Amino acid sequence: MTATMEISITKVQNSRLSEVDFDNLPFGKVFTDHMLEADYENGEWKNVQIKPYGSFSITPALAVLHYGQAIFEGIKAYKDADGNAYIFRPYDNFKRFNISAQRMQMPEVPEEIFMDGMVKLISLDKDWIPSKEDNALYIRPFMISTDELIGVRPSDKYKFLIILSPSGPYYNAPMRLLVEEEYVRAAEGGAGYAKAAGNYGAAMFPTAQAKKGGYDQVLWTDATAHKYVQECGTMNVFFIIGNTAITPDLSQGTILAGVTRKSVITLLQDMGLNVEERPLSIDEIVAAYRDGQLNEIFGTGTAATISYVQELRYNDIEMKFAPDSWKTAAKIKERLTDIRVARSEDVYNWMLSVK
Ligand SMILES: *Cc1c(COP(=O)(O)O)cnc(C)c1O
Numbered sequence: 001m002t003a004t005m006e007i008s009i010t011k012v013q014n015s016r017l018s019e020v021d022f023d024n025l026p027f028g029k030v031f032t033d034h035m036l037e038a039d040y041e042n043g044e045w046k047n048v049q050i051k052p053y054g055s056f057s058i059t060p061a062l063a064v065l066h067y068g069q070a071i072f073e074g075i076k077a078y079k080d081a082d083g084n085a086y087i088f089r090p091y092d093n094f095k096r097f098n099i100s101a102q103r104m105q106m107p108e109v110p111e112e113i114f115m116d117g118m119v120k121l122i123s124l125d126k127d128w129i130p131s132k133e134d135n136a137l138y139i140r141p142f143m144i145s146t147d148e149l150i151g152v153r154p155s156d157k158y159k160f161l162i163i164l165s166p167s168g169p170y171y172n173a174p175m176r177l178l179v180e181e182e183y184v185r186a187a188e189g190g191a192g193y194a195k196a197a198g199n200y201g202a203a204m205f206p207t208a209q210a211k212k213g214g215y216d217q218v219l220w221t222d223a224t225a226h227k228y229v230q231e232c233g234t235m236n237v238f239f240i241i242g243n244t245a246i247t248p249d250l251s252q253g254t255i256l257a258g259v260t261r262k263s264v265i266t267l268l269q270d271m272g273l274n275v276e277e278r279p280l281s282i283d284e285i286v287a288a289y290r291d292g293q294l295n296e297i298f299g300t301g302t303a304a305t306i307s308y309v310q311e312l313r314y315n316d317i318e319m320k321f322a323p324d325s326w327k328t329a330a331k332i333k334e335r336l337t338d339i340r341v342a343r344s345e346d347v348y349n350w351m352l353s354v355k
Helices: 063-067 090-103 111-124 197-212 259-270 282-290 328-340
Strands: 034-041 044-052 070-072 075-079 085-088 136-145 158-167 175-179 217-219 235-241 244-247 274-277 294-301 305-314 317-320 351-354
Touching: 034 111, 044 111, 063 136, 070 090, 070 197, 085 111, 090 111, 090 136, 090 259, 111 136, 111 158, 111 351, 197 217, 235 259, 235 282, 235 328, 244 259, 259 274, 259 294, 259 305, 259 328, 282 294, 282 305, 282 317, 294 328, 305 328
Parallel strands: 175 217, 175 305, 244 274
Antiparallel strands: 034 044, 034 158, 070 136, 075 085, 075 136, 085 351, 136 158, 235 244, 235 294, 294 305, 305 317
């Protein structure tokens, strides 16, 4: 670590912790006492600091506001029954963050800042990690371009930040999904595999249209034929057909490589299911439904963990499910939760301990 990468720490005078109602936490609305901030300038990272959470002032010419060089991550930290703190697979998020950075022509963030900074920050705000079931400390690392210049080119300056939000459950009710055939989230050669802010802004209009029709999310299809399913919202999707779990493969670069997706694949295999990562067409899904072979559909993501799908609508075909009776998704959810809160042994070495 170079001298400039030392992390300076300024603590708050008065913690806001006692003001928080941990019995009724919303998702992503409450923030802890501290945040991490670092600046990239003249080709190097500097001013790495942990300081009181708060606003900063920006110039109207701030590059990110105009051309959208902005990327983020979502990670969760948990507490076990003895009060020990753990982060779920953060190294995977660190690697993915730098893949997003590269796609958006942004500088990579070194491990000493992302990983060590995150651990130091969480260690300082450890008392903010909720212990209630289905609650967690949501960790949001992000990076923005900070040049004061209106010109379409990569910024010379960037800011990397980590903020922490003690959060309740994200979304609990089983979802109604609409298969999207008009709008596209990502095309081959695009930035779909990056957790880049613009991808989410562009998804809001089609999603709002679907909501008007009574659906919660759209299930994206491929950009060319609108035939192969991709993912939905901020979740990857799994279909259990017969004894096989199928999830769309990542080879086209149009789907976000979820850390939860990867974990669920491991758990499904250990439960003895066949897991296939491959193109999955809506025709195959409809055919399986009609044969009575489409047993379960669920989404996977850090925010919501496992979300059941109770309805899937494709054109005028309405597919309905009874998630209450599902065995596999429920088992996966339980195993994932047990590992996260250390109720069962961390056999995969997924949890990073925070002292
Ligand atoms: C974040 C995200 C996911 C889920 O990734 P996890 O690492 O499991 O949280 C899936 N799809 C999209 C589009 C996402 O942004």
